[in-house]
Amino acid sequence: MHKKLFIPGPTEVRKEILDAQSQWMIGHRTKDFGELYHRCVTKTAEALGTKHHVMWFSSSGTGCMEGAIRNTVDTKVLHCVGGAFAERWFKISGLCGKQATRIDVDWGKAVKPEMIDAELAKGGYCAVAITQNETSTGVRQPTEDIAKMMKDKYPDVLILVDAVSSLMGDWFEIDDLGLDVVVASSQKAVALPPGLGVSVVSPRAYEKSLTLADRGFYFNWEPMMKRYEKDHQTPTTPAISLFWALDLELDSILKETMKGRYERHLEMAKFTQEWVKKHFALFAEPGYESVTLTTADNNKGINVADLNKQLAEKGLQISNGYGKQLKEKTFRIAHMGDLTVDDMKEVTGAIEQILGL
Ligand SMILES: Cc1ncc(COP(=O)(O)O)c(C=O)c1O
Structure with missing residues (x-):
């Protein structure tokens, strides 16, 4: 039932979107797939009003969280923890061998810009990781205020945002706020089945990633971007059926x-x-x-x-x-x-x- x-x-997926997945399979090294993926990338950027790079990975959002860390963190990353998903991101940084520190607030509370300011003032940080929408507690972190404070006082520190359960539902200006990496999953406010993760990456974060040695393979942004520039394809076999669903859902999003x-x-x-x-x-x-x-x-x-x-x-x-x-x-x-x-x-x-x- x-x-x-x-x-x-x-989340609930409309029948029309589910049905879009049931087309005959195509090869991923075809012009057809390149056109499909290109439409998904360009329509995502249009919907979000961003000029940043858009990469859709065939993975859940956690992969993109790991990718955000591996592609950007060389010195120290500060995690703002007030719930289970922020806790997970902190853990990921440690498991990736990064130097990660944390600010903790009681679950249900928000991390305020002044708390981050006090920690960043100690120096040595290259990035701050914020869980914009903490799904365990229902708290919307004040990402706009944090980003404004950082733009004023710490313009060189990258802002990494987990918007897994909010992107395409909630609204925040990615480019104007200077959010360097925003990650999300398909099965939340995008209203698709699970299986895709998106990373929206600022040009400066991408440039920085090219200087890091230990980016791994699957979530390394460079091959994703290089392959996209070559023929609008992805370096590994993508979840083609989900891209058909995404293509259709993005049409609805742009229409609404x-x-x-x-x-x-x-x-x-x-x-x-x-x-x-x-x-x-x-x-x-x-x-x-x-x-x-x-x-x-x-x-x-x-x-x-x-x-x-x-x-x-x-x-x-x-x-x-x-x-x-x-x-x-x-x-x-x-x-x-x-x-x-x-x-x-x-x-x-x-x-x-x-x-x-
Ligand atoms: C805020 C937040 N971050 C990360 C995740 C992990 O996403 P995924 O399950 O797509 O890997 C979730 C999943 O519920 C989430 O709500």
Whole structure:
């Protein structure tokens, strides 16, 4: 039975997009694939309003997070940690042999520019890694304010952004803010099945990557860019079916416009957050609520696993809290991708009915 997904990835995928994947296979060393990949790259850049390099990898977003570190960090990287995914990125840097330090805030809180300023003032940093949308806590980190502070005071330090669960739903100016690397996954606000990751890379970050010795193979930007410049193809075999789906979804995004898509996401976020405030409480620090998902503080002590079982009977699914720390203590309702306010009314209405709210 089809369950409509209100989980923060994979998100609900329209049938038309699923069907786009079922064309006859083509070779990836063909003009047809080069044209398909080129359309995906150019339409992504157009939707995001960026002149930076766009690379779509056949991997989940974590690969692109690792790539961001391996292609840019030579001295020290500062991680801003307030949830599970920022924690993961910090771990990745260590496993890649990088010198990584961290700022920690309580889960549910945002990392403020002044905290980063105080750490960067100590010197020796080449990059700061920010989880723009922390999917475990529902916190939107103040990336715009952080970027403005860094542009003023630390213009040479690169800004690496995990926008895995927000890109193409939430809106932020990549080029004007000077974000050097922005990474995301296909199965979140892009509203595709899992399997693709995107890296949006500033010219200066790309130039820097060419000077680093230990970039590995798969997520090394240089072969991606070289092959793209040659014939619009990718160095290794891409997930061709997903690119058909992406091509079609990007047409919808461009038709709706990113402004329209962002406004729809804001409307869904406002509706869901008001609903959560009425019946529970928000987990995110006030003023830093995510645009693409809401984490509810389970202050009524409901059984979230049971609720989800009953929602499943109605063809709906939300998400429990993330990991041991937040499971049953919170629950998450995603409002990203191609969902609408009517969908949010459907899922919150069903929860009210089940819980007798
Ligand atoms: C903020 C954030 N970063 C990174 C990831 C990892 O992405 P993926 O599962 O596509 O590797 C996720 C996945 O939920 C996420 O929400």
